Amino acid sequence: xxxxxxxxxxxxxxxxxxxxxxxxxxxxxxxxxxxxxxxxxxxxxxxxxxxxxxxxxxxxxxxxxxxxxxxxxxxxxxxxxxxxxxxxxxxxxxxxxxxxxxxxxxxxxxxxxxxxx
Numbered sequence: 001x002x003x004x005x006x007x008x009x010x011x012x013x014x015x016x017x018x019x020x021x022x023x024x025x026x027x028x029x030x031x032x033x034x035x036x037x038x039x040x041x042x043x044x045x046x047x048x049x050x051x052x053x054x055x056x057x058x059x060x061x062x063x064x065x066x067x068x069x070x071x072x073x074x075x076x077x078x079x080x081x082x083x084x085x086x087x088x089x090x091x092x093x094x095x096x097x098x099x100x101x102x103x104x105x106x107x108x109x110x111x112x113x114x115x116x117x
Contacts, residue, residue, distance in 0.1 A: 013085030019113055025083035026110040029074055031101050036066040043069065066105075068097040074109040083111060 033053075040050035048055035049065050056064050072095050079090045093111075101107050 011081050011086050012083075013087075014083065016084075016116070019084055019116055021113055021116060023083060024110065024112045025078055026108055027078060027082060028106050028108045029077075030104055030106045031066060031070070032104050033064055033102075036064050036070070036102065039070045039073075040067060043067065063102050065100040065102045068100060071095070071097045071101055071107055071109070074107060075111060078109045078111050083113065 037051050040046065045067050047067075049059050050056075050067060051064070053064055056062075059065075072093070075093050075095055076090055079088050080086060095109075
């Protein structure tokens with residue numbers, strides 16, 4: 001099935017009858033340093049690697065890094081904005097973040113409908 005492709009900020013809605021197993025969607029989000037810090041503070045993760053640029057320079061990452069869960073939350077936005085769309089949320093997700101994103105860093109969440117229950 002084709003990949004969903006919509007203008008940035010646009011919400012797409014599919015009805016249940018329009019969904020197909022294997023249907024895919026993806027989008028790109030560029031995370032900024034402010035995104036990385038804000039997510040860390042909202043989530044309560046005050047690890048200096050996420051909020052303190054000076055301290056994070058001493059790590060092997062050499063700068064602020066996002067918690068992998070920030071990348072994981074982008075899956076929720078993919079489900080709610082793309083596949084199937086508004087009013088939807090993931091019931092179960094399994095994701096792999098190949099590396100910890102930093103800012104500015106482009107992240108591309110991808111997903112596919114695995115079943116229709």
